[in-house]
Amino acid sequence: MSSKNMIEAKNLTKHFERKIALSSLSFTIKQGELVALIGPSGAGKTTLLNSIIGLVPISEGDLLIDGQPLIGYKKGKVLAKKVGVIRQQFDLIGPLAVIHNVLAGKLAEWGTLKSLFSLLVPHEKELAMKALERVGLHEKAYEITSHLSGGEQQRVAMARLMVQNPEIILADEPVASLDPARADDILTMLTKLITEEKQTLITSLHSVEYARKYFTRIIAMKNGEIFFDLPTAQVTDDLLAELYQIKSGGMV
Numbered sequence: 439m440s441s442k443n444m445i446e447a448k449n450l451t452k453h454f455e456r457k458i459a460l461s462s463l464s465f466t467i468k469q470g471e472l473v474a475l476i477g478p479s480g481a482g483k484t485t486l487l488n489s490i491i492g493l494v495p496i497s498e499g500d501l502l503i504d505g506q507p508l509i510g511y512k513k514g515k516v517l518a519k520k521v522g523v524i525r526q527q528f529d530l531i532g533p534l535a536v537i538h539n540v541l542a543g544k545l546a547e548w549g550t551l552k553s554l555f556s557l558l559v560p561h562e563k564e565l566a567m568k569a570l571e572r573v574g575l576h577e578k579a580y581e582i583t584s585h586l587s588g589g590e591q592q593r594v595a596m597a598r599l600m601v602q603n604p605e606i607i608l609a610d611e612p613v614a615s616l617d618p619a620r621a622d623d624i625l626t627m628l629t630k631l632i633t634e635e636k637q638t639l640i641t642s643l644h645s646v647e648y649a650r651k652y653f654t655r656i657i658a659m660k661n662g663e664i665f666f667d668l669p670t671a672q673v674t675d676d677l678l679a680e681l682y683q684i685k686s687g688g689m690v
């Protein structure tokens with residue numbers, strides 16, 4: 439097992455004016471880890487993920503991505519090879535064929551001109567078809583993306599991410615809009631693909647059940663702080679109840 443540190447946060451702090459969204463967080467995530475980020479609404483999960491992709495500038499502290507300060511990744515292109523994102527709303531272009539959305543994973547690498555050209559003659563079509571095969575959608579490569587179901591569109595987003603092939607993948611509530619069967623299907627596939635590619639995954643989740651089922655480590659946040667950071671096997675029901683402050687009324 440590699441011990442390369444992919445993400446190192448040291449006293450990471452983020453204020454939004456007087457509101458402290460992240461309060462001096464310190465943690466290290468190694469290559470290959472599958473980390474679930476949980477915690478009540480407003481805990482700071484999205485802010486943390488957005489800081490790691492450089493969308494939200496941090497107020498204080500250090501953030502190293504693969505050993506380099508995040509601010510050192512000046513060009514979006516270089517950061518896109520390092521960090522990829524899966525969003526809840528998938529960010530797909532509905533009227534385009536599936537294969538073109540998958541090829542958009544190359545956008546940062548190719549630049550706009552070549553990517554636009556790929557809409558006419560799909561470049562690296564094989565690469566895109568291989569990614570679609572891995573998510574079980576190769577037969578729908580030329581269908582209009584918006585005609586696909588929510589779960590299928592999430593798979594298109596995963597195929598696009600495989601074409602982008604970043605070392606770190608961040609997902610903000612990736613299954614919130616899916617029914618339980620589809621959510622299970624997507625998380626199974628996502629964690630399998632990421633493990634095969636030795637990528638590193640950090641996912642925010644509202645479902646503790648999914649966090650326990652698919653992830654090896656759980657970082658729990660509350661009020662902008664780390665409430666616990668443990669291997670999944672060590673996360674007890676009591677800790678979770680305390681995290682979400684569930685009253686245990688009626689118990690002896």
Ligand SMILES: Nc1ncnc2c1ncn2[C@@H]1O[C@H](COP(=O)(O)OP(=O)(O)OP(=O)(O)O)[C@@H](O)[C@H]1O
Nearest residue numbers: 454457458459477478479480481482483484485486
């Ligand atoms: N752009 C912003 N301006 C001001 N305050 C913000 C901004 N973004 C987030 N916050 C505040 O920072 C805190 C953390 O928000 P964040 O969205 O990171 O929480 P979260 O854990 O992702 O919540 P949820 O589970 O509801 O998505 C909240 O109190 C929120 O109101």
